[in-house]
Structures are given as C-alpha cells and as structure tokens.
Amino acid sequence: MAEHPARHVVVLALDGVNLEVARACWPSADLRLMRSVSPTTSSACWLSSLTGLAVTDHAVPGVVFRAPSGHPRLVTFLDYDGADLTPATDTVFSDAARHGRTPLAVLGDMEHYGSAWRDALLRHAHPVAGHSFYTLDGTYRPRPPAEVAARVRTAVEETLARHGTRQPCLLWCYVEVDQHVHRHGYDGHTAEVLTALGEFAEALAARDVVVVAHADHGLVPTVHDPALAGLLDDMGQRHGFTMGGAGRMRWLYPERRAGGAEVTARLREALPSDVRVLPADRVFAPGSAARARVGDILLVAEGERFLTDPAYRYDHGSFAPEETDTPFALWR
Numbered sequence: 001m002a003e004h005p006a007r008h009v010v011v012l013a014l015d016g017v018n019l020e021v022a023r024a025c026w027p028s029a030d031l032r033l034m035r036s037v038s039p040t041t042s043s044a045c046w047l048s049s050l051t052g053l054a055v056t057d058h059a060v061p062g063v064v065f066r067a068p069s070g071h072p073r074l075v076t077f078l079d080y081d082g083a084d085l086t087p088a089t090d091t092v093f094s095d096a097a098r099h100g101r102t103p104l105a106v107l108g109d110m111e112h113y114g115s116a117w118r119d120a121l122l123r124h125a126h127p128v129a130g131h132s133f134y135t136l137d138g139t140y141r142p143r144p145p146a147e148v149a150a151r152v153r154t155a156v157e158e159t160l161a162r163h164g165t166r167q168p169c170l171l172w173c174y175v176e177v178d179q180h181v182h183r184h185g186y187d188g189h190t191a192e193v194l195t196a197l198g199e200f201a202e203a204l205a206a207r208d209v210v211v212v213a214h215a216d217h218g219l220v221p222t223v224h225d226p227a228l229a230g231l232l233d234d235m236g237q238r239h240g241f242t243m244g245g246a247g248r249m250r251w252l253y254p255e256r257r258a259g260g261a262e263v264t265a266r267l268r269e270a271l272p273s274d275v276r277v278l279p280a281d282r283v284f285a286p287g288s289a290a291r292a293r294v295g296d297i298l299l300v301a302e303g304e305r306f307l308t309d310p311a312y313r314y315d316h317g318s319f320a321p322e323e324t325d326t327p328f329a330l331w332r
C-alpha cells in the first residue's frame with residue numbers, strides 16, 4: 001500500500017459467501033482461498049478478521065457461551081453488553097489510521113446489532129449509519145437483487161463522497177448475504193447480487209480505488225431434526241447438561257464436571273452417526289479464554305439433519321469445506 005498513498009480502499013464484508021459462488025461470479029477479481037477459523041460462525045470469524053487474532057486469543061467462541069464474568073449464566077453475543085468480552089484492542093481500523101487513512105465502517109446490516117461484540121469489532125472506526133441491505137430494523141427483509149446491489153453502491157459512493165475528499169479512507173461495509181443464504185441457499189438471487197457487486201468493484205478499481213471482497217464463512221444444506229432436538233432435551237434433563245453454541249456446532253455444559261465422560265458415552269450411543277461428539281479441547285486450545293467459555297463436549301453436524309432454525313435450509317458452524325473455504329477477492 002505504501003507505493004499508492006492516495007488510494008481509497010473499500011472492503012466489502014459479505015457475510016456467508018463461499019469460495020465456489022464467489023469464483024463463479026467474480027471472473028475479473030484476483031481471487032484466493034481464505035480459510036475460516038473454527039467454529040465457522042459470524043461472531044468468531046468477523047472478530048478474527050478485523051482484529052487479526054485467533055479465536056483462542058479474542059475469546060469469542062461463537063453465539064451462545066458462558067458469561068465473560070465467569071458466571072455460569074450463558075450469554076448470546078448480540079445481547080451481551082457487559083465488560084471483558086475480549087482482550088482485543090487493535091483492529092484493521094487502527095492500522096488504517098496509522099497508515100494515514102480515515103477508518104470508516106458502514107454498519108449496514110449490523111446497524112441494529114448494538115453489543116459489546118460490535119463495539120470490539122468496529123473499535124477505532126468512524127461508524128456510518130443509515131444503510132441496510134438484507135435487513136430492516138435488524139430483521140430479515142427480502143429485496144430484489146438489483147435493489148440490494150444498488151443499496152451497496154449508494155452506501156459506498158455516498159460515504160466516499162462525504163468522508164473521502166481530504167484524505168484516503170479505508171471503507172468497510174457489512175452486507176449480510178447470510179440472511180438470504182440461510183433461507184434460499186446459493187441461488188440465482190445470490191449470483192445476481194454478487195455479479196453486480198463484482199461489476200461495481202471493477203468500476204471502482206477503474207477509478208483507482210482498491211477493492212477487497214471477502215466473507216466470514218460459507219453455508220451448507222441443513223434441516224432441523226425435531227427428533228434429535230427432543231432426544232437432546234430428554235438427555236439434558238436426565239444427565240444434567242445445558243447447551244450453548246449455535247448452528248452446526250453446539251457445546252454441552254455438564255452440571256457435574258466429573259460426569260462428562262459418562263455423558264459423552266451416552267451421547268455416542270444415542271445420537272445418529274453423522275453427529276460427531278468431540279471433547280472441546282480438540283477445537284478450543286486447553287487453558288485458553290475461549291475454551292473456558294464453551295462446554296466440555298461438542299456436537300458437530302456432519303450431515304444435513306441437525307438442529308437449526310426451522311425456517312433455515314442452510315446453516316454453518318461445522319467443518320465442511322463449503323463452510324471453511326471463503327473468498328479473498330481483490331480488484332486494483
């Protein structure tokens with residue numbers, strides 16, 4: 001970047017776009033594989049992406065986890081507004097400021113997700129409100145693909161025009177494509193939006209703007225299995241455990257620490273073969289802050305049937321290549 005001090009950098013942060021669909025839609029990009037952290041959930045992945053820290057170090061393991069105070073109460077990342085969520089301090093925005101760029105975050109579909117997580121994610125950025133793409137007031141709002149792309153173009157152009165005249169900016173813009181993919185998969189809508197965004201990126205690059213588009217994780221076909229949900233409820237009551245996590249990776253907190261081995265054995269007997277039962281130490285480094293927040297036993301989906309929102313057809317959180325392999329695309 002040092003040889004082009006005058007260039008703006010635009011980062012399209014596209015939630016839930018996998019490598020394969022990006023390859024098909026962005027023929028003009030310099031596109032590489034960027035492998036997601038584990039678990040493949042937005043909370044862990046975006047925090048790693050913007051702070052540069054591994055999950056072990058930023059300590060946000062996923063969606064539902066033990067309260068940062070150490071209290072056994074579980075918290076949900078978007079609702080938690082307390083202290084000590086993460087030790088992360090520097091972000092890509094503090095780096096940008098050090099390199100003489102105005103750090104801007106178009107909140108987009110994150111605007112209504114006020115939380116300690118969002119504060120940590122966007123620390124050192126000047127927030128830009130008033131734009132949404134896949135949501136309205138924080139809930140899913142379907143819009144035609146051309147309208148989604150036009151809204152992104154407007155958000156970027158208006159922000160550059162307003163804040164980018166005196167010095168170059170790093171403009172980060174959050175588009176929650178994930179909202180659509182959860183319900184419809186990588187369909188014609190997704191392809192149309194991504195193609196239009198690729199053309200926009202090309203047009204910006206022609207004006208000497210550097211454009212990056214990347215994602216946090218992809219999604220795979222997933223259907224809710226009510227029988228599995230019922231079985232886990234029953235076992236939770238019988239053996240004494242509660243559940244955290246979300247999507248295709250859950251973790252269990254056995255009430256009695258010593259009872260974990262027996263609960264693991266019972267789960268392996270009772271659960272379908274495509275639900276993997278793992279010790280948490282296999283995914284979260286033993287002794288780390290992230291490990292202290294998850295339960296001792298992980299349940300990881302390997303097939304399509306698992307626990308999810310009954311309205312969803314696609315989900316994420318596990319280790320499938322379609323989830324872990326995401327694009328890092330560059331136009332310059």
Ligand SMILES: [Zn+2]
Nearest residue numbers: 015016042216
């Ligand atoms: Zn996500």
